[in-house]
Amino acid sequence: MIRIxxxxxxxxxxxxxxxxxxxxDKGEVAALIGGSGSGKSVLLKHVAGLMRPxxxxxxxxxxxxxxxxxxxxxxxxxxxxxxxxxxxxxxSMTIFxxxxxxxxxxTKLDSEVVRQRVSRELERVGLSGSEEKYxxxxxxxxxxxxxxxxxxxxxxxxxxxxxxxxxxxPVIGLSILRLIxxxxxxxxxxGIIVTHEIPRVFDIVDRVALLMEGKVYFxxxxxxxxxxxxxAVQEFLQGKTARASDDEKA
Amino acid sequence: xxxxxxLGAAALRYLRITGLMGLFLAKSFLYAVIPPxxxxxLLKQIRFIGFQSTLVIILTGGFSGMVLGxxxxxxxxxxxxxxxxxxxxxxxxxxxxxxxxxALMVTGRAGSAITAEIGIMRIxxxxxxxxxxxxxxxxxxxxTNLLAAIISVPLLTAIFDVVGIAGGxxxxxxxxxxxxxxxxxxxxxxxKMEDVLEGIYKSISFGILIAWVSCFKGYYTTELSxxxxxxxxxxxxxxVVLCSVLILVWDYFMTSILYH
Numbered sequence: 001m002i003r004i005x006x007x008x009x010x011x012x013x014x015x016x017x018x019x020x021x022x023x024x025d026k027g028e029v030a031a032l033i034g035g036s037g038s039g040k041s042v043l044l045k046h047v048a049g050l051m052r053p054x055x056x057x058x059x060x061x062x063x064x065x066x067x068x069x070x071x072x073x074x075x076x077x078x079x080x081x082x083x084x085x086x087x088x089x090x091x092s093m094t095i096f097x098x099x100x101x102x103x104x105x106x107t108k109l110d111s112e113v114v115r116q117r118v119s120r121e122l123e124r125v126g127l128s129g130s131e132e133k134y135x136x137x138x139x140x141x142x143x144x145x146x147x148x149x150x151x152x153x154x155x156x157x158x159x160x161x162x163x164x165x166x167x168x169x170p171v172i173g174l175s176i177l178r179l180i181x182x183x184x185x186x187x188x189x190x191g192i193i194v195t196h197e198i199p200r201v202f203d204i205v206d207r208v209a210l211l212m213e214g215k216v217y218f219x220x221x222x223x224x225x226x227x228x229x230x231x232a233v234q235e236f237l238q239g240k241t242a243r244a245s246d247d248e249k250a
Numbered sequence: 251x252x253x254x255x256x257l258g259a260a261a262l263r264y265l266r267i268t269g270l271m272g273l274f275l276a277k278s279f280l281y282a283v284i285p286p287x288x289x290x291x292l293l294k295q296i297r298f299i300g301f302q303s304t305l306v307i308i309l310t311g312g313f314s315g316m317v318l319g320x321x322x323x324x325x326x327x328x329x330x331x332x333x334x335x336x337x338x339x340x341x342x343x344x345x346x347x348x349x350x351x352x353a354l355m356v357t358g359r360a361g362s363a364i365t366a367e368i369g370i371m372r373i374x375x376x377x378x379x380x381x382x383x384x385x386x387x388x389x390x391x392x393x394t395n396l397l398a399a400i401i402s403v404p405l406l407t408a409i410f411d412v413v414g415i416a417g418g419x420x421x422x423x424x425x426x427x428x429x430x431x432x433x434x435x436x437x438x439x440x441x442k443m444e445d446v447l448e449g450i451y452k453s454i455s456f457g458i459l460i461a462w463v464s465c466f467k468g469y470y471t472t473e474l475s476x477x478x479x480x481x482x483x484x485x486x487x488x489x490v491v492l493c494s495v496l497i498l499v500w501d502y503f504m505t506s507i508l509y510h
Contacts (some may be wrong), residue, residue, distance in 0.1 A: 045378075
């Protein structure tokens with residue numbers, strides 16, 4: 001479903017991606033992990049077609065995102081959902097309007113049907129009663145949940161999550177991960193989760209890709225990465241696990 | 251050698267930005283003529299750029315006309331030509347001051363807000379979110395502002411002209427004693443349709459200019475002005491300064507073209 005081939009990207013002469021290759025099968029969810037600045041979010045934006053690579057290709061359902069433009073790219077994007085790190089909710093709209101926006105703009109559904117679907121989606125993410133609030137009036141965790149509801153309202157085939165739990169306390173972070181897991185079980189999307197939430201994210205993904213020095217250093221199942229004897233992999237995991245438990249204690 | 255390299259790099263950068271601006275305008279017009287049009291968003295922007303600028307236009311128009319009434323009367327009275335106060339005020343407002351001051355006021359009130367709004371949408375990834383929903387940000391954000399400015403700025407200019415002429419009469423007629431028949435009668439004799447059209451052409455082109463520069467600066471905030479709140483603040487300042495300068499420069503060229 002998603003195939004990345006030898007992807008290269010530099011910014012002002014600094015190479016961020018140095019030949020990333022990765023394949024994610026239909027219905028699978030992969031966690032993309034790696035140190036800060038390792039290019040995880042950049043890679044995700046290439047998959048969404050928001051960035052063009054210097055070299056390499058990204059295939060989504062057989063379509064090369066690096067060369068698609070115009071109507072074809074628009075059509076493909078309607079099958080795709082993206083949860084931005086900061087939510088990217090439209091701040092001049094209420095939560096209800098934000099979640100209803102993709103349906104109103106891209107479908108010809110009756111306004112009553114739209115209202116029912118939005119209410120159902122907001123109920124799923126635990127935001128019933130917050131419909132008339134603006135993004136600036138709700139907490140970070142609620143913004144993430146509202147953004148998740150907006151991304152899922154069209155039931156996309158592919159979901160991309162850019163650090164869905166960053167900036168949230170461990171309890172709220174866990175609730176977001178559970179929501180992602182529940183929505184995957186319901187919609188069966190193919191997904192990529194860029195995250196630092198290690199090891200908790202391993203419970204909800206099928207595969208894990210560790211990005212190091214601009215390349216995929218390790219790619220396998222959560223069990224495989226946890227049992228890996230590679231020194232660099234273990235060092236990274238132990239560092240992350242120690243930080244996660246510190247966070248929980250705090 | 252270093253200086254030449256730096257000069258070359260700066261020249262290339264400005265050339266690139268100019269090209270980018272040209273493409274931006276071309277794309278905006280292209281999407282403006284290809285349906286669908288986001289009609290509700292267009293109405294919202296007409297309300298914002300046009301209706302909500304009315305008060306400031308009435309105030310500036312009124313006082314500009316009153317100042318012209320005073321200055322015109324005292325200048326013309328030196329030559330015993332007070333009777334020509336009406337045509338003087340009318341021509342100055344309709345051909346020059348109306349379009350230029352209205353455009354500068356709209357730049358300050360609405361242009362800066364458009365840049366800030368689009369800039370914030372850019373830095374908070376709201377524009378990326380629009381794209382990922384399969385929506386064209388040009389169609390949604392740029393075309394609506396462009397058309398709203400093309401519609402609103404000439405109408406605001408017309409209000410400015412009418413209020414300004416009334417302001418001129420208030421001072422020249424009611425305060426300094428020029429008769430209403432003389433003021434308005436001479437104005438009708440000397441102000442021709444081509445003068446009115448000149449003002450309309452200018453205000454339409456200023457409307458395009460305001461929307462173009464304001465939207466461009468907001469849309470490319472992160473690329474050209476920087477990140478975060480500082481980037482948006484820089485982009486907004488640059489938009490207002492560039493718009494104001496371009497309005498005056500373009501006004502000169504329009505005047506010289508229309509006179510020939």
